Amino acid sequence: MEAEKITIEDTPNSGLRIDIISCVPRLLDSFFDHSILKRAKDAGHAEVVIHDLRDYSIQKQKQIDDYAFGGGAGMVLGIETIARCIRNLQSIRVYDDIIYMTPDGERFQQKMANRLSMSKNLMILCGHYKGIDERVREHFITKEISIGDYVLSGGELPAAVVSDALIRLIPGVLNDETSALTDSFQDNLLAPPVYTRPADFEGWKVPEVLLSGHEKKINDWRMEQSIKRTQERRPDLLQ
Numbered sequence: 001m002e003a004e005k006i007t008i009e010d011t012p013n014s015g016l017r018i019d020i021i022s023c024v025p026r027l028l029d030s031f032f033d034h035s036i037l038k039r040a041k042d043a044g045h046a047e048v049v050i051h052d053l054r055d056y057s058i059q060k061q062k063q064i065d066d067y068a069f070g071g072g073a074g075m076v077l078g079i080e081t082i083a084r085c086i087r088n089l090q091s092i093r094v095y096d097d098i099i100y101m102t103p104d105g106e107r108f109q110q111k112m113a114n115r116l117s118m119s120k121n122l123m124i125l126c127g128h129y130k131g132i133d134e135r136v137r138e139h140f141i142t143k144e145i146s147i148g149d150y151v152l153s154g155g156e157l158p159a160a161v162v163s164d165a166l167i168r169l170i171p172g173v174l175n176d177e178t179s180a181l182t183d184s185f186q187d188n189l190l191a192p193p194v195y196t197r198p199a200d201f202e203g204w205k206v207p208e209v210l211l212s213g214h215e216k217k218i219n220d221w222r223m224e225q226s227i228k229r230t231q232e233r234r235p236d237l238l239q
Ligand code: SAH
Pocket: 100, 101, 102, 103, 104, 125, 126, 127, 128, 129, 130, 131, 132, 145, 146, 147, 148, 149, 150, 151, 152, 153, 154, 155, 156, 158
């Protein structure tokens, strides 16, 4: 039995398009429909399309996982359904990278985000259960990313983390274009502290210099604070 060919709308994209493949797509629905990510989409800077892996299963029960060869606890997402899904997406677009979220991947960092945010089309595959059949990784995946040394139950949160970090870097997505450049980890420095009104809350005052209106002094103070904070909290970044 052949799975019905699933047609995916081919919309020309000006910004970054991310196709996320998941077996629990509803986990991701609301995330991309709010705040900065929603604005990025509405303004045409980025588009995230979520695909339900189950739609590509040709099994009666829409099964997508199976027992691991060799035994042991935990189910494995099978190659047939994943291959069908990836190939269907590839028949429409050329992907800069086909990413698999996995704890044994390359550690996600701001530098990687900067690089990936310049892509046109990315595909992100979310694993579940014990993971995915190794042959998917060998033959389809071009990049494997971990968001940190801990294990989550699925790749959806990691995919959302990566997508968010990429999209906010696209010029025009944040109101003030320089704003992403002054965040932590750009230039290997942590961001300086920030304050807003009131200037005096029950005697807890905002640093005087920030109220001075003296731009150079303020910038110098921010740079000092950045360096101090980085020395204290993340000396490794300064090396
Ligand atoms: N057995 C695997 C873990 C499976 S966790 C192992 O020990 O490596 C299930 C899925 O969650 C993974 O396939 C992956 O897609 C996702 N995942 C879990 N932790 C992650 C992390 N730190 N970074 C990226 N993806 C992660």
